Amino acid sequence: MSKKTLIVIGNGMVGHHFLEQLVATPAAADFDIKVFGEEKLLAYDRVHLSDYFGGSTHADLAMGTADWYAENHIDLRLGEQVTGIDRDKRTITTLMGDYSYDELVLATGSYPFVPPIKGNEHPHCLVYRTLEDLDSIRASADGVKTGVVVGGGLLGLEAANALKSLGLEAHVVEFAPRLMPVQLDSDGGALLKRKIEELGVQVHTEKATTEIVEGEDARLRMNFSDDTHLETDLIVFSAGIRPQDALARSSDLAMGERGGIVINDQCTTSDPHIHAIGECALWSEKIFGLVAPGYTMARTLASVLNGDTEAAFTGADMSTKLKLLGVDVGSIGDAHATTPGARNIRFNDEQAGHYRRMVISEDGKKLLGAILVGDNSHYDTLLQYALNGIELPENPETLILPESQGGAPTLGPDALPETASICSCHNVSKGDICGVIDAGCTDLAGVKAETKASTGCGGCAALLKNVVDRELEKRGVEVSKDLCEHFPYSRQDLFNIVKVNGIRTFRTLIREHGKGHGCDICKPAVASILATCWNEHILATDHVPLQDTNDTFMANMQKNGTYSIVPRIPGGEITPDKLIVLGEVAKEYNLYTKITGGQRVDLFGATLSELPEIWEKLIAAGFETGHAYGKSLRTVKSCVGSTWCRYGVQDSVGMAITLENRYKGLRAPHKVKMAVSGCTRECAEAQSKDFGVIATENGWNLYVCGNGGMRPRHGDLFATDLSDEELIRTIDRVVMFYVRTADRLQRTSVWMENLEGGLDYLKQVVLEDSLGIGEELEQHMADLVDTYQCEWKTAVEDPEKRKRFREFVNAPSKKDPVQEWTTERYQRRPLLEGEPA
């Protein structure tokens, strides 16, 4: 059977999601898939568009990769605009030619509505929709002072945030009497306005713009119908969206009166071979301007094309929870109480800046809708009541009252029915979660990987953790945090025990707080804790037997039992003289030599007894140990920065050297990598590191908890435009908090994902000092920095410690007979198993 051709027009979030869903079904094999995108960029996350001004790039925001499309045999044609559809011939036309289809999917999205105001064609009148739009806004904002957003809805406030992050004095002009008129009521809108104005964004409600003319003090002047005016250098229109339906209109598909391509429950248009999903589609007279309903349509259509006759789109929940300019806003269901007989309960604390409103059914039993401003902590519980029709408690007001006034704690996971939707981005129900747990998942990370829950907007993270913990508990899976059979404590518990009781040896710790003699799990973990707390030499008599072989011999054991040596080369900067010494030493000991990914040099094949001799020579030439063997800071990679590079805006090498010298030797739960890039081109790949620093015109942006390796993860933007001192103070705190609270062998990425409250919580602890431990963390780090010693220097100078490096203690000149060597590409390497000598 020859394959059918499926053409998708549009490569936005919904179009991409549709393809992800489709390739996961058997139907994918029946189709040759072609995708046409008008933008030149691969589908990206428009929900987090304003991150683009916070340092995120298209790659950060991208939904997929070109490789993904290639692997799935999808022919992706970006920047090739479709100009027509011939429904009779079943072809589409682009500037490049005609293409036939069997099935056609329109995922063309929407475009920003620009109100018909005289003067709106001025070059500094812009819109906020694509990355190209953002580039235009950035260009227009260069060197000027003021920016206005027309439209006080969700997107308008996002746009205002973007203007603010560009350093502009931002204004919002809204026609309606309040902000976010769709989601909020007048009290909620008023509170939001107050909070946003406190953040320095000026809000003008009930303003109708009559014309835009040349300004006197700024580029433009907006004249309003009440005879007032406002001067500004640029205007961003964000007054709603309109479905991008021109193609459908010109091919005579059924359209809505006010636009939108009419679809049925199967997401099919009036032509049975043409389908539409996302913001271009009109279902039951409604356009859905949020991403979650678009995703639901995408899933429905993928099922339909896979032959599922039951699949149907039946509307979508338009509840939203967001942080706008740092202010929590939530809106659930029938927020405006339009249901006949609906009643309201309101809680309004103007002092604290919290507003909560519940809309309940006439009989008082069901929650129909809700509005939250200032604090979203009640959102998850309220949403579950509304979505699942859970019967309200006798005194429903307790759901929104503060606990001090008799408020109820949030809804426990047991109260949720199996059908309760936990993650709306990926449509994961409580039943789905129970399913994967029954199938063998025993932790949160596993559930996330299996179901994708909480990997979209992440809003459900706390709820998901509660459900998973509770379900595991119910199944008798003990979520054991015990380090091993010798210690009934987690690493974090042990850290506190050591710190509080001033315990300095493993022996004391296991005698007083554990049992038995220890093992290869707890010994290195405790050694690391002791090192962090007291910073004694790792080869001090009490600590020697605790270390993994790499730490014991301060080198990395390789597969043939020999070791590799990595001297520290801070920031990757090295003098020719030192480079020559490395070459000479390598040559003398016949060491295989390779440049590492962390911008240093690795010397392989040294025997135990050669290690101190080699280090004597390296230390004499000014080298220090590189801690490549330790669970500690490895390198701080850098690009060449503003000293040489035409694009660099800060001295990235200098900062990398400062950071590397500051944190070298610090023992941590796992290895820690850092990098510093001198501009946003990010040549040092800082976002793949535990700590990534990227230079800006005004200082440094800090990314945290990135990871390369088996499970790559981009770092999260943590703080922006930091001075040198602020940067170091912030890293001090995060590093120390990680060292104190992470599990054994837990990289920063997993640590953060498992922190309850995630990135926001970490920001509160570090940036807002919510636990009041900021200074203590800094002081602890300062103590460690002060007591740093080069472990190798101490070791080679101490005859007792050098004794450890005898290969055979009774035969100093005996060479290990099992090491066999060969030569490849001019260097010595171990003979592989079964390889002839």
Added chain:
Amino acid sequence: MRARTSWEVVCTVEDLVPESGVAVWTEDGPVAVFYLPHRLPALFAISHTDPFTGKNVLARGITGDLKGQPIVASPLYKQHFNLQTGQCLEDEEVTVKTYPVLLDGNNVRVEIPAVNKESAAA
């Protein structure tokens, strides 16, 4: 009849590292001697050769106990070996050679089987 053996002096007490191992060269090849001062007996000797890789590294492993058995973990791929019996805890078909070991004044002696001594000498 009991096979002839010899008690070879392999090192002194000063060479030992508490809670850890050292490697010695014997007539029977490389042997790892462990000193666990908080156990009785406190001395253990097993082959220094990791049976999974054939490399001489076991003396450099971390010692301890699992379910009451004294153990060392191979530093290469972390399998555990019972220091008394040589039994690998992860694979019941794998054992490492063990040697009787004792303290003679200041000297550590390991008992080396005579057969091997002869073949080594041959």
